[in-house]
Amino acid sequence: MxxxxxxxxxxxxxxxxECRPETAIDVVxxxxxxxxxxxxFQGQATIxxxxxxxxxxLEYLKIVCRRGEA
Known part of the structure; x- marks a missing residue:
């Protein structure tokens, strides 16, 4: 996975x-x-x-991990 x-x-x-893609100012x-x-680790490295x-x-960053397809 x-x-x-x-x-x-x-x-x-x-x-x-409540910080989700739908409520975020920007999504990367x-x-x-x-x-x-x-x-x-990769989220922090990317930032x-x-x-x-x-x-x-005014703003903060949040790293989210989503399960995807293998």
């Missing part, structure tokens, strides 16, 4: 539990990975090597 890394940019006015599709732990950054005090 593969997992897809999805990075969400959400407003501080949206709680982390990351790589496919073989495990949930790799999903977290680190891009210019993706939330506006301080």
């Amino acid at each position: 593969l997992y897809s890394v999805v990075i969400l940019v959400c407003s501080f006015s949206v709680s982390p539990s 599709q990351g790589p496919k990975v073989p495990s949930q732990s790799q999903c977290g 680190a090597r891009t210019t993706l950054a939330p506006r301080e005090g």
Whole structure:
């Protein structure tokens, strides 16, 4: 089973539990990975090597791991 890394940019006015692709300001599709732990690591690595950054005090980032097809 593969997992897809999805990075969400959400407003501080949206709680982390409500931060989903439908409520996010922006959605960034990351790589496919073989495990949930790799999903977290690759999500952080993707953020680190891009210019993706939330506006301080207005937004935050959330990494989501979605199950995909093998």
